[in-house]
Amino acid sequence: MIHPFSSTLLTWYQAHARDLPWRNTKDPYVIWLSEVVLQQTRIAQGTPYFHALLHAFPSVHELAEADEATLFRIWQGLGYYSRARNLHKTAKYIAANGGIFPNNYAELIKLPGIGPYTAAAISSFAFGEPKPVVDGNVFRILARYFGVETDILHASARKIFTELAEGLIPADHAATFNQAIMEFGSLQCSPVPQCASCPLQPSCVAYATDRTQMLPVKSKKKPVRERYLAYFIFEYQGKIWVRQRTQKDIWAGLWEFYLVELPDLGPSLDVLSKDPCVGPWFTELDAFALKAPAPHLLSHQKLISKAWHIQVPDHFEMPQSDEYQWIEPQDFKNLGKPVLLLNLITDNLSLQELF
Numbered sequence: 001m002i003h004p005f006s007s008t009l010l011t012w013y014q015a016h017a018r019d020l021p022w023r024n025t026k027d028p029y030v031i032w033l034s035e036v037v038l039q040q041t042r043i044a045q046g047t048p049y050f051h052a053l054l055h056a057f058p059s060v061h062e063l064a065e066a067d068e069a070t071l072f073r074i075w076q077g078l079g080y081y082s083r084a085r086n087l088h089k090t091a092k093y094i095a096a097n098g099g100i101f102p103n104n105y106a107e108l109i110k111l112p113g114i115g116p117y118t119a120a121a122i123s124s125f126a127f128g129e130p131k132p133v134v135d136g137n138v139f140r141i142l143a144r145y146f147g148v149e150t151d152i153l154h155a156s157a158r159k160i161f162t163e164l165a166e167g168l169i170p171a172d173h174a175a176t177f178n179q180a181i182m183e184f185g186s187l188q189c190s191p192v193p194q195c196a197s198c199p200l201q202p203s204c205v206a207y208a209t210d211r212t213q214m215l216p217v218k219s220k221k222k223p224v225r226e227r228y229l230a231y232f233i234f235e236y237q238g239k240i241w242v243r244q245r246t247q248k249d250i251w252a253g254l255w256e257f258y259l260v261e262l263p264d265l266g267p268s269l270d271v272l273s274k275d276p277c278v279g280p281w282f283t284e285l286d287a288f289a290l291k292a293p294a295p296h297l298l299s300h301q302k303l304i305s306k307a308w309h310i311q312v313p314d315h316f317e318m319p320q321s322d323e324y325q326w327i328e329p330q331d332f333k334n335l336g337k338p339v340l341l342l343n344l345i346t347d348n349l350s351l352q353e354l355f
């Protein structure tokens with residue numbers, strides 16, 4: 001028998017469902033693409049990226065054959081680039097298997113970048129498997145409605161909420177239930193809940209006990225780490241010095257200018273004189289201070305940066321480095337780069353002219 005929570009939710013959804021471009025399809029590729037784009041991203045921000053990606057790569061085969069630079073260029077600005085890398089990796093795997101997506105949760109979850117939420121979304125939306133999606137929205141709704149006090153940042157939370165949701169998802173309306181609970185979390189039981197108009201209100205524990213703002217329980221977040229980045233745009237004989245980030249760190253795979261990371265951002269350029277690569281010749285150069293980009297916020301990091309444009313005189317021997325390479329500014333334009341650097345270029349006329 002269907003739980004009263006579920007039947008109320010399904011009725012509510014019939015009246016409130018938004019017509020989003022990735023709904024009304026059973027194509028696992030389109031569903032997967034939309035789910036990956038929308039991870040950690042608001043619908044309004046993610047929608048244009050979803051359209052752009054689907055336009056550039058209409059099927060998993062085109063995505064698999066794309067070069068990473070093209071994918072990153074389209075992805076640029078969406079952040080969390082590991083999603084794009086995993087998307088590419090998984091597309092190659094699926095294309096190599098004839099373009100057929102696994103049709104069940106157990107197989108989908110083995111693919112790179114496909115976690116429990118995305119596997120449940122694909123298996124229910126495309127194949128009707130009764131696997132509930134469980135994310136922050138679902139934690140919030142279930143914690144409030146059932147009065148669950150488990151800390152949602154605790155390792156046990158996912159299991160507890162997943163089991164609860166498994167008892168609620170109707171076997172013959174799995175896809176609609178999952179769509180409905182996601183929509184309900186966005187529109188009704190949002191962080192500031194709309195209890196006055198909520199059809200679940202008569203049986204909601206949080207409402208009855210006046211704890212809608214206390215549930216779900218969430219322990220303190222990790223503190224935000226501040227990082228200080230000094231960027232140097234070296235220009236030499238019409239070329240600029242750039243590298244692709246390869247470390248296991250933010251922005252892996254993206255391209256950037258010469259970077260020195262510092263314990264703080266003092267006003268001095270002395271940092272470069274101590275740099276093992278640039279130091280020996282740097283003191284002879286003039287540096288032009290650029291308008292610094294605004295501090296850039298990532299999920300657990302705040303990036304504070306400064307930047308300088310430095311013309312290396314033609315009579316210098318071409319500076320060399322294992323990590324950095326000299327390329328045409330035009331070529332840099334076509335490479336995927338962090339939004340922070342896009343903002344730096346946009347905010348500085350001299351750089352706009354260069355690129």
Ligand code: SF4
Nearest residue numbers: 189193195198201204
């Ligand atoms: S009554 Fe309020 S807290 Fe309870 S489910 Fe509805 S919107 Fe959420």
